[in-house]
Amino acid sequence: MSVIVLVEHTEGIIKKKSFEAVQYASVIAKKTGTTTAAVVAGNVAESEMQALGNYGADKVLHVTNYKINSSQHRAFARILVTAAKQENSAVIVTLHDVNGRAIAPRVAVVLKAGLVSGALSLPDTDKGFVVKKSAFSGKAFAFVNVTSDIKVVMLIPNTFPLVKTEGTAAIEKLDVSFEDKDFGVKVVSVDKITGEIPLSDAELVVSGGRGLKGPENWGLIEDLAKELGAATACSRPVADAHWRPHHEHVGQTGGTIRPHLYIAAGISGAIQHLAGVSGSKTIVVINKDPEAPFFKAANYGVVGDVMEVLPRLTEAVRKFKSQQH
Ligand SMILES: Cc1cc2nc3c(=O)[nH]c(=O)nc-3n(C[C@H](O)[C@H](O)[C@H](O)COP(=O)(O)OP(=O)(O)OC[C@H]3O[C@@H](n4cnc5c(N)ncnc54)[C@H](O)[C@@H]3O)c2cc1C
Numbered sequence: 657m658s659v660i661v662l663v664e665h666t667e668g669i670i671k672k673k674s675f676e677a678v679q680y681a682s683v684i685a686k687k688t689g690t691t692t693a694a695v696v697a698g699n700v701a702e703s704e705m706q707a708l709g710n711y712g713a714d715k716v717l718h719v720t721n722y723k724i725n726s727s728q729h730r731a732f733a734r735i736l737v738t739a740a741k742q743e744n745s746a747v748i749v750t751l752h753d754v755n756g757r758a759i760a761p762r763v764a765v766v767l768k769a770g771l772v773s774g775a776l777s778l779p780d781t782d783k784g785f786v787v788k789k790s791a792f793s794g795k796a797f798a799f800v801n802v803t804s805d806i807k808v809v810m811l812i813p814n815t816f817p818l819v820k821t822e823g824t825a826a827i828e829k830l831d832v833s834f835e836d837k838d839f840g841v842k843v844v845s846v847d848k849i850t851g852e853i854p855l856s857d858a859e860l861v862v863s864g865g866r867g868l869k870g871p872e873n874w875g876l877i878e879d880l881a882k883e884l885g886a887a888t889a890c891s892r893p894v895a896d897a898h899w900r901p902h903h904e905h906v907g908q909t910g911g912t913i914r915p916h917l918y919i920a921a922g923i924s925g926a927i928q929h930l931a932g933v934s935g936s937k938t939i940v941v942i943n944k945d946p947e948a949p950f951f952k953a954a955n956y957g958v959v960g961d962v963m964e965v966l967p968r969l970t971e972a973v974r975k976f977k978s979q980q981h
Pocket residue numbers: 864865866867868890891892893894905906907908909910921922923924925926927928929932942943944945948960961962963
């Protein structure tokens with residue numbers, strides 16, 4: 657009887673947020689007196705899978721079907737169901753991300769399991785299986801008790817601290833009886849974003865809104881992001897106006913992120929925007945309007961013109977870095 661956790665990878669490189677999910681699952685396993693089985697599908701090197709042992713996986717169940725890619729959510733649901741049945745699992749963990757949101761509900765239906773989406777805490781097993789979760793687009797928390805025998809938990813990335821330990825994971829092959837319909841979605845082409853830090857994994861994010869006035873000023877955001885080693889993001893109107901690509905838009909209808917630092921430049925702080933970023937550990941707001949709603953959610957605020965403040969901030973970071981050498 658193991659806690660099952662789904663591992664995501666990009667071309668064989670396991671994502672940081674999956675190491676977090678494995679560590680989260682392993683703490684649940686220890687609390688409930690069982691082991692952790694990480695499920696990996698596709699072409700991943702043995703050494704990469706063994707690294708999961710450093711984050712608490714006791715074993716890796718490897719599905720060596722190289723037809724699988726991350727958009728085949730039915731196939732992944734079948735893999736998790738097969739693993740859960742084989743391991744007689746009571747808890748299955750996925751990430752609350754674009755893949756987890758498509759896979760976890762399917763698994764819950766087949767296994768007649770209770771599902772917690774948007775999990776922000778380990779379950780409190782003294783009182784049943786009580787998990788703190790995000791509610792009302794991140795404006796509130798809910799505590800839910802999952803009473804079904806089997807539980808599916810979707811962990812929000814960047815919630816659970818990652819601590820590398822020494823451990824080894826045994827790798828076992830997992831046989832899954834797929835059906836043709838599991839591969840009903842075919843990827844016809846992939847446009848790769850190169851040389852950028854993926855927004856979902858970023859610990860530092862510099863974001864811009866309509867206060868930047870136009871795409872010609874985006875260099876101000878990129879310069880600061882480059883100095884900090886941060887990813888870039890934007891508000892929805894900025895993406896709608898094609899100043900920036902849509903994958904950078906955060907908020908209720910965009911990505912949800914929880915970086916250590918979120919710098920919002922020229923963004924008003926509408927509730928729909930805050931829904932995607934309010935979980936950030938530190939929020940810095942730069943806005944020329946002292947009444948901008950974002951200041952209420954900020955840890956630090958600068959009332960000023962982004963055209964002046966951003967270059968000065970970038971220069972200050974550059975100077976600070978040069979003093980460290
Ligand atoms: C159903 C629905 C879903 C939505 N989903 C999202 C979502 O997912 N994400 C999202 O972002 N929005 C979303 N929106 C839109 C949201 O309501 C706001 O309209 C949007 O977030 C505003 O973007 P903004 O702050 O960039 O622009 P604005 O509201 O125009 O604000 C610009 C800000 O920049 C400041 N500013 C202007 N010039 C300067 C300067 N030179 N220096 C410093 N500051 C300056 C202004 O004071 C102002 O506060 C959604 C709306 C709806 C109805």
